[in-house]
Amino acid sequence: MPFLSLKFNLQKRVKLAQGLWMLYWLAVIVGIILFSLGIFFKIELRKRSEIMDNNESHLVPNLLILVGMLSCGLNAFGGKLCHDSLDPQKFSKMKPMLRPYMLLCCGFNALLLLLVLLCFLMQFAVYLTLAEGLKNAIRFYKDTDTPGRCFMKRTLDMTQIEFRCCGNNNFRDWFEVQWISNRYLDMSNDVVKDRVLSNVEGKYLMDSVPFSCCNPGSPRPCIQHHLTNNSAHYDYDHRTEELNIWNRGCRQAVFSYYSGIMNSIGALLIFTMAGDVAGLKYLSTALETMADPENPECESEGWLLEKGFKETLADLLSKVKTFGRANQVEEGGTSPNVTAT
Amino acid sequence: MVVMKMKFPFQKRVKLAQGLWLLSWCATVAGATTFTLGCLLKTELRRRAEVMANTDIHIVPNTLMIVGLASLGINYFASKICQDALDAGRFPRWKNFLKPYFAVSCFFTVLMLLAIIMSYAMKGSLESSLKAGLRNGIRFYKDTDTPGRCFQKQNIDRLQMEFQCCGNNDFRDWFEIQWISNRYLDFSSTEVKNRIKSNVDGRYLVDGVPFSCCNPSSPRPCIQYRLTNNSAHYNYDYQTEELNIYLRGCREALVNYYMGLMNTIGAGVLSIFLLQGSVLVSLRFLQTAMEAVAGKENTEIETEGYLLEKGVKETVMEYLDPVLTFLLLKNKVEEGTAGETTTAPA
Numbered sequence: 096m097p098f099l100s101l102k103f104n105l106q107k108r109v110k111l112a113q114g115l116w117m118l119y120w121l122a123v124i125v126g127i128i129l130f131s132l133g134i135f136f137k138i139e140l141r142k143r144s145e146i147m148d149n150n151e152s153h154l155v156p157n158l159l160i161l162v163g164m165l166s167c168g169l170n171a172f173g174g175k176l177c178h179d180s181l182d183p184q185k186f187s188k189m190k191p192m193l194r195p196y197m198l199l200c201c202g203f204n205a206l207l208l209l210l211v212l213l214c215f216l217m218q219f220a221v222y223l224t225l226a227e228g229l230k231n232a233i234r235f236y237k238d239t240d241t242p243g244r245c246f247m248k249r250t251l252d253m254t255q256i257e258f259r260c261c262g263n264n265n266f267r268d269w270f271e272v273q274w275i276s277n278r279y280l281d282m283s284n285d286v287v288k289d290r291v292l293s294n295v296e297g298k299y300l301m302d303s304v305p306f307s308c309c310n311p312g313s314p315r316p317c318i319q320h321h322l323t324n325n326s327a328h329y330d331y332d333h334r335t336e337e338l339n340i341w342n343r344g345c346r347q348a349v350f351s352y353y354s355g356i357m358n359s360i361g362a363l364l365i366f367t368m369a370g371d372v373a374g375l376k377y378l379s380t381a382l383e384t385m386a387d388p389e390n391p392e393c394e395s396e397g398w399l400l401e402k403g404f405k406e407t408l409a410d411l412l413s414k415v416k417t418f419g420r421a422n423q424v425e426e427g428g429t430s431p432n433v434t435a436t
Numbered sequence: 437m438v439v440m441k442m443k444f445p446f447q448k449r450v451k452l453a454q455g456l457w458l459l460s461w462c463a464t465v466a467g468a469t470t471f472t473l474g475c476l477l478k479t480e481l482r483r484r485a486e487v488m489a490n491t492d493i494h495i496v497p498n499t500l501m502i503v504g505l506a507s508l509g510i511n512y513f514a515s516k517i518c519q520d521a522l523d524a525g526r527f528p529r530w531k532n533f534l535k536p537y538f539a540v541s542c543f544f545t546v547l548m549l550l551a552i553i554m555s556y557a558m559k560g561s562l563e564s565s566l567k568a569g570l571r572n573g574i575r576f577y578k579d580t581d582t583p584g585r586c587f588q589k590q591n592i593d594r595l596q597m598e599f600q601c602c603g604n605n606d607f608r609d610w611f612e613i614q615w616i617s618n619r620y621l622d623f624s625s626t627e628v629k630n631r632i633k634s635n636v637d638g639r640y641l642v643d644g645v646p647f648s649c650c651n652p653s654s655p656r657p658c659i660q661y662r663l664t665n666n667s668a669h670y671n672y673d674y675q676t677e678e679l680n681i682y683l684r685g686c687r688e689a690l691v692n693y694y695m696g697l698m699n700t701i702g703a704g705v706l707s708i709f710l711l712q713g714s715v716l717v718s719l720r721f722l723q724t725a726m727e728a729v730a731g732k733e734n735t736e737i738e739t740e741g742y743l744l745e746k747g748v749k750e751t752v753m754e755y756l757d758p759v760l761t762f763l764l765l766k767n768k769v770e771e772g773t774a775g776e777t778t779t780a781p782a
Contacts (some may be wrong), residue, residue, distance in 0.1 A: 311594055
């Protein structure tokens with residue numbers, strides 16, 4: 096008793112083939128979109144690799160590019176199959192390729208599922224890489240004369256301006272590092288000497304932030320120096336007043352951006368795991384079971400599985416068991432020799 | 437005296453009609469492109485409307501949008517006409533339509549060319565509009581509590597950061613106005629009182645610029661206050677050192693941006709103008725060639741096509757005459773009646 100069988104006359108078969116053909120070409124377009132999304136994501140990761148310590152994993156965009164290309168190829172072939180299926184001569188030529196093609200499609204869907212899982216799980220890796228990378232970026236902000244770190248200041252400034260954030264967790268991260276290079280500090284000045292001597296490592300620490308932390312939307316001209324000193328500015332209380340620098344930390348801001356991209360990619364992938372395989376199975380079985388192959392207008396039956404669902408599962412299990420028992424038969428073959436003697 | 441006569445055997449007519457049909461559909465797409473380009477330019481101009489004192493420059497995108505829409509209609513009719521052209525029975529019904537159609541099409545095509553010329557000619561107007569708008573923007577920078585000017589500060593800050601510029605002509609414009617609001621000045625401090633008394637208008641002027649003038653590419657943390665005071669910063673010479681604020685003025689930056697945008701759009705629209713012109717010329721040749729076939733038994737004879745029946749001046753006068761007589765008509769009749777009344781009694 097076939098599983099989910101449907102009767103098909105000529106009209107219905109033609110409609111099924113046409114509908115499937117359109118669906119396959121739509122899937123080719125989606126494959127192109129996936130390919131370009133993969134390239135976009137790769138470029139976005141490379142743009143900000145400096146604040147991720149050049150350590151970020153490109154697994155998801157690379158897989159996405161591969162999946163996009165595979166999807167284009169597979170679905171174009173599927174479309175060609177549908178197009179040829181209504182012509183009996185072409186169909187008989189295509190018949191041997193059907194089964195491996197459907198297995199390939201199932202494998203491809205499994206790959207898509209894996210990629211969806213990766214999209215959601217790799218976000219943790221991105222978060223950790225960002226945390227580490229931003230910490231180093233803030234530390235190397237002042238090293239504009241060290242080869243390999245010349246552009247760290249510029250990158251971090253542009254990131255803070257673009258993502259409207261300040262520091263790693265929040266703006267207080269800037270209080271803990273020396274972000275002004277010694278080249279611009281007057282070491283003969285008493286104030287400078289006091290500050291440098293006041294901590295163990297001899298760093299010039301201040302309660303100030305760089306200009307890129309400033310919020311243009313604030314009504315007051317930016318207060319970026321002496322943030323915790325209420326008397327340094329007129330009508331200013333740093334505990335009660337809304338500061339005119341960004342409150343958010345850059346790790347949170349950049350992570351929400353990347354997790355947004357990855358979530359949308361995951362959602363699109365779930366959408367593409369459509370049931371093309373089911374439609375193709377119906378069409379192929381409908382064409383195979385035509386009672387009279389010479390008369391194209393006869394009725395036929397199409398199904399998803401040849402036997403019932405439980406029977407097919409039992410069949411598969413028994414196949415797996417016989418595969419396992421093949422080894423056991425060989426062992427059994429050796430023992431009669433032992434008992435005979 | 438006919439302008440540009442050409443012979444058209446039957447095959448050539450057929451080829452002309454087919455080629456024209458394809459060309460007119462390309463020109464329809466081009467017309468839609470013109471409309472889109474006009475919308476794009478208008479959107480870009482509106483985004484920075486707060487720093488422009490007047491909207492004179494908007495005539496360029498408005499013209500482009502009108503021309504784009506008109507060319508959609510023109511090319512639609514062109515494709516319909518050339519579809520009917522090869523059928524000698526259907527072509528005559530377009531006869532009365534064609535003369536005003538050509539007049540309107542030529543008008544809109546010339547308007548397209550005018551739009552391109554205007555985009556270059558209005559550079560001066562754009563520059564003076566930006567000059568006045570930026571001057572006001574900088575003057576009202578501190579008025580974040582005045583309704584209507586609350587967002588001036590945010591707009592100017594974002595503009596300076598995005599276009600990498602500072603001030604109107606250059607950063608010294610910030611030295612000439614008070615950009616720190618009185619709400620944030622301690623009037624009991626002697627320094628503040630001195631500064632305010634030191635100029636006629638009683639303004640608090642500083643040799644400093646807002647943070648949005650800072651250049652992130654500079655290796656040194658941003659020096660934005662006491663720019664002219666060498667002793668205020670270590671290892672700093674205002675005259676010789678490369679300042680770590682943007683040196684370019686925002687007016688220059690914006691003018692360059694908009695002129696670049698209009699040059700690119702102008703190049704595209706010029707090619708669309710040539711395409712549209714070729715559609716109209718081909719249609720004219722097809723029309724005149726088919727008109728010679730009308731009424732003949734054998735539709736496959738060779739005919740002559742031309743651009744203008746009379747010379748250029750005479751054709752222009754022919755089209756302008758209806759307009760002129762409409763305006764002058766009243767005068768002519770009045771003169772005639774006055775003449776009659778004077779002659780009748782005599």
